[in-house]
Amino acid sequence: xxxxxxxxxxxxxxxxxxxxxxxxxxxxxxxxxxxxxxxxxxxxxxxxxxxxxxxxxxxxxxxxxxxxxxxxxxxxxxxxxxxxxxxxxxxxxxxxxxxxxxxxxxxxxxxxxxxxxxxxxxxxxxxxxxxxxxxxxxxxxxxxxxxxxxxxxxxxxxxxxxxxxxxxxxxxxxxxxxxxxxxxxxxxxxxxxxxxxxxxxxxxxxxxxxxxxxxxxxxxxxxxxxxxxxxxxxxxxxxxxxxxxxxxxxxxxxxxxxxxxxxxxxxxxxxxxxx
Amino acid sequence: xxxxxxxxxxxxxxxxxxxxxxxxxxxxxxxxxxxxxxxxxxxxxxxxxxxxxxxxxxxxxxxxxxxxxxxxxxxxxxxxxxxxxxxxxxxxxxxxxxxxxxxxxxxxxxxxxxxxxxxxxxxxxxxxxxxxxxxxxxxxxxxxxxxxxxxxxxxxxxxxxxxxxxxxxxxxxxxxxxxxxxxxxxxxxxxxxxxxxxxxxxxxxxxxxxxxxxxxxxxxxxxxxxxxxxxxxxxxxxxxxxxxxxxxxxxxxxxxxxxxxxxxxxxxxxxxxxxxxxxxxxxxxxxxxxxxxxxxxxxxxxxxxxxxxxxxxxxxxxxxxxxxxxxxxxxxxxxxxxxxxxxxxxxxxxxxxxxxxxxxxxxxxxxxxxxxxxxxxxxxxxxxxxxxxxxxxxxxxxxxxxxxxxxxxxxxxxxx
Numbered sequence: 001x002x003x004x005x006x007x008x009x010x011x012x013x014x015x016x017x018x019x020x021x022x023x024x025x026x027x028x029x030x031x032x033x034x035x036x037x038x039x040x041x042x043x044x045x046x047x048x049x050x051x052x053x054x055x056x057x058x059x060x061x062x063x064x065x066x067x068x069x070x071x072x073x074x075x076x077x078x079x080x081x082x083x084x085x086x087x088x089x090x091x092x093x094x095x096x097x098x099x100x101x102x103x104x105x106x107x108x109x110x111x112x113x114x115x116x117x118x119x120x121x122x123x124x125x126x127x128x129x130x131x132x133x134x135x136x137x138x139x140x141x142x143x144x145x146x147x148x149x150x151x152x153x154x155x156x157x158x159x160x161x162x163x164x165x166x167x168x169x170x171x172x173x174x175x176x177x178x179x180x181x182x183x184x185x186x187x188x189x190x191x192x193x194x195x196x197x198x199x200x201x202x203x204x205x206x207x208x209x210x211x212x213x214x215x216x217x218x219x220x221x222x223x224x225x226x227x228x229x230x231x232x233x234x235x236x237x238x239x240x241x242x243x244x245x246x247x248x249x250x251x252x253x254x255x256x257x258x259x260x261x262x263x264x265x266x267x268x269x270x271x272x273x274x275x
Numbered sequence: 276x277x278x279x280x281x282x283x284x285x286x287x288x289x290x291x292x293x294x295x296x297x298x299x300x301x302x303x304x305x306x307x308x309x310x311x312x313x314x315x316x317x318x319x320x321x322x323x324x325x326x327x328x329x330x331x332x333x334x335x336x337x338x339x340x341x342x343x344x345x346x347x348x349x350x351x352x353x354x355x356x357x358x359x360x361x362x363x364x365x366x367x368x369x370x371x372x373x374x375x376x377x378x379x380x381x382x383x384x385x386x387x388x389x390x391x392x393x394x395x396x397x398x399x400x401x402x403x404x405x406x407x408x409x410x411x412x413x414x415x416x417x418x419x420x421x422x423x424x425x426x427x428x429x430x431x432x433x434x435x436x437x438x439x440x441x442x443x444x445x446x447x448x449x450x451x452x453x454x455x456x457x458x459x460x461x462x463x464x465x466x467x468x469x470x471x472x473x474x475x476x477x478x479x480x481x482x483x484x485x486x487x488x489x490x491x492x493x494x495x496x497x498x499x500x501x502x503x504x505x506x507x508x509x510x511x512x513x514x515x516x517x518x519x520x521x522x523x524x525x526x527x528x529x530x531x532x533x534x535x536x537x538x539x540x541x542x543x544x545x546x547x548x549x550x551x552x553x554x555x556x557x558x559x560x561x562x563x564x565x566x567x568x569x570x571x572x573x574x575x576x577x578x579x580x581x582x583x584x585x586x587x588x589x590x591x592x593x594x595x596x597x598x599x600x601x602x603x604x605x606x607x608x609x610x611x612x613x614x615x616x617x618x619x620x621x622x623x624x625x626x627x628x629x630x631x632x633x634x635x636x637x638x639x640x641x642x643x644x645x646x647x648x649x650x651x652x653x654x655x656x657x658x659x660x661x662x663x664x665x666x667x668x669x670x671x672x673x674x675x676x677x678x679x680x681x682x683x684x685x686x687x688x689x690x691x
Contacts, residue, residue, distance in 0.1 A: 003372070003373060003374050004370065004371065004372050005360070005370070005371040005375070006368060006369070006370050006371075007357065007358070007360060007363065007364065007368065007369040007370075007371070008363070008364065008367065008368040008369070009363055009364050009365055009366055009367070025400055025405065025406050026400040026401065029396060029397055029400040030397075030400075033386055033389065033393075033397055036388075036389065036393070037386060037388050037389065040388045040389075040429075106384075108383065108384065109383065109384050109401065110361070111361065112361070112379045112380045112383040112384075113359070113361070113377065113379070113383050113384070113401055113402065114359050114360035114361050114377070115401070115403070269360075269362065269363040270362060270363065272356065272361050272362045273288065273362055
C-alpha cells in the first residue's frame with residue numbers, strides 16, 4: 001500500500017503510464033463533462049451536430065458540383081462522397097483543434113492540481129467522437145436515400161478512424177504545447193483547419209492528383225490516405241483508393257505522434273509556469 | 276518516520292524585463308525579438324533569473340502538522356506547487372511516501388454549467404478520489420456542505436458561500452496520508468471557517484501529515500505543531516510553531532508608535548480635517564523600554580479642524596496583527612471651532628494579552644459620516660510578562676484582564 005513519489009527536475013515519473021492508467025476514471029469523467037456541457041446551454045442541443053454537417057454538405061455540393069462543376073468518382077453520388085469526406089475530416093478537425101486548446105482551456109486545473117497532463121488532450125477527443133458518430137449516422141441514412149449499397153469494406157473503418165485519431169493527436173499535442181507558450185498559435189489553428197479542408201480530398205477525388213508533378217508531395221499529407229481509405233470503406237471499391245498509401249500514412253502519423261509525445265512529456269511539468 | 280524528504284530544492288524563473296514575468300508570450304514577440312536583436316542592441320531584452328526557492332532542505336515526519344509562514348513572495352506557494360507536482364523544481368529532489376492530496380483552491384475544476392451532484396464526482400475525481408470512494412462519502416459530503424436541496428441545480432446558481440462549502444466538503448472527505456492546504460480558509464464565513472478548522476484538526480489528529488500555508492497565524496497556531504518560516508525563497512527557520520510565529524511577528528511588525536506632521540498642508544486629511552499627530556505614550560514598568568502586559572498606555576491624537584462649528588467625535592479601532600478587531604471605542608460628539616483638537620484614550624495595564632496590535636483612528640461628523648479614517652495608524656507590540664507562573668506556553672485569548680478571581684477552601688473534610 002506504500003506509495004512513494006520522487007519529484008525532481010527534468011520530468012521524473014517512471015510510473016507515468018501507470019499513473020495515466022490509474023487515472024482512467026478521471027479521463028471518463030472529464031470526457032463526460034465536456035459532452036454534457038456542450039449540449040447543456042444550446043437551444044437546439046444535439047440537433048446542432050446533425051444540422052452542421054448537413055448544411056456544410058449542402059453548401060459544398062452546391063459550390064463544387066453546380067458552380068465549379070467538379071466530379072466525384074464514377075458511380076458514386078457526389079453528395080455522398082462529400083458527406084463521407086466531411087464526416088472523417090470534421091472528426092479530425094474537431095479533435096485537432098480541441099486537443100490544441102485543451103491545456104489552455106483547462107488552465108485552472110493545470111495550475112491547481114496534478115494529474116498526468118496527457119489526460120486533458122485525451123479527454124477533449126470525446127466531444128469530437130460523439131459528433132462523428134452522429135454524422136456517420138446521417139451518412140448511413142443518406143446511403144439508403146441515394147440507394148447506394150454499403151460494401152464489406154466497412155469493417156476496415158475503425159482502422160482509418162484510429163489513424164485519424166493518431167494524426168490529430170500527433171499534430172494536436174504539438175500545438176497544445178506551443179499554445180501554452182505562444183498564445184497567438186490559437187489564432188493559427190482555424191486557419192490551418194481551413195486550408196486543410198481544401199488540401200485534402202473532401203470535395204474532390206484524389207484521382208485528380210494522379211500522375212501530376214505534385215502527387216508525391218500531395219501523398220505526404222497523412223490525411224489524404226486516411227480520407228481516401230475512409231471513402232473506400234463507406235462508398236465501396238468504386239471510390240479511388242491506393243492501398244499502398246496506408247503504409248506511408250501509418251508510418252508518418254505514428255512518427256509524428258511519437259515526436260509530439262516526447263515534446264509534450266518534456267514540457268508538461270512546466271506548463272503552469274507559462275499560464 | 277519521515278514521510279517527506281526534500282534536498283536542495285530550488286525553483287528558478289526567468290524574468291523577462293521587456294515582457295510580463297512568466298506570463299504568456301506571443302509568437303510575434305519572439306519573432307520581433309529575433310529581428311530587433313540583430314538591428315539594434317539598445318532594444319535587447321534583459322533577462323534576469325529569479326529564484327523563488329533556493330536550496331531548501333527539510334524532512335517532515337509522519338503525523339507532523341506543519342504551518343508555513345512568510346511574506347508574500349517568500350516562496351510558500353511555490354513550495355506547495357512543487358510538492359503537489361504542479362510544477363517541477365529546477366534543482367533538487369523530493370521523496371514523498373504516501374498518497375498526497377493538495378487543496379490549493381476550493382472547488383478546483385467545478386464547472387458552472389454542471390449540477391452540484393455532477394460536480395461532486397468531477398471534483399472528487401480531479402482531487403484523486405476513486406468513484407467508489409466518492410459514492411461512499413457522497414451523503415457525508417452533501418450533509419457537510421448543507422446543499423441537499425440544490426444537488427440538481429447547476430453550481431452557477433449557487434451563492435458563493437454554498438460554492439465554497441461544497442468545494443471544501445469534497446476536499447474534507449479525501450483520505451490522503453498527506454494533506455497540503457493553501458490559504459483556502461480565507462473564504463467563507465466565520466461559522467464555516469470554524470467547521471473547516473475542526474475538520475482539519477480531525478485530519479491531523481488521525482495521524483496524517485498536514486502542510487498548511489496561511490496568513491492567518493491564529494489558525495496556524497491552532498492547527499500546527501511545527502512551522503517553517505520562509506523568507507526570499509529560503510527556509511530561514513523551523514521549529515515549534517509558537518517560537519516560529521513569534522519570530523515571524525517580530526520581524527514583520529515594524530513598530531510605529533509615534534507619527535506627527537508639522538506642516539498643515541503636508542499632513543494627511545482633507546478640506547475638513549488634517550492630522551497633526553498620533554502618539555502612544557506608555558508608562559514603562561521596571562525601567563524597561565518595552566510595553567508588556569502590565570503597561571498602561573495613553574493614545575494621544577491631535578488634528579486640525581478646518582470647519583467652524585463642526586460636530587465631531589473620534590472612533591478608535593484596535594486590531595490584532597492578524598486582523599481581528601478586538602474593540603472599537605468612541606468619544607462623545609461635540610461642536611468644535613477651527614483649530615487644534617486633541618483626543619486621549621487610555622488603555623489600562625493588565626488588559627491586553629501579549630501580541631502585536633494595530634490601531635486605526637476615525638474622525639466622524641454628526642455621529643454618522645466618516646470624515647477621515649486613518650488606517651493602521653499605529654502598530655505596537657505587547658510583550659509577555661508573568662509572575663509566579665511556571666508555565667510558559669502561549670497565553671490564550673486576545674485580552675488578559677486582571678479580574679477579581681479567587682479561590683479559597685470552603686470546607687475541610689474531617690478525616691476521623
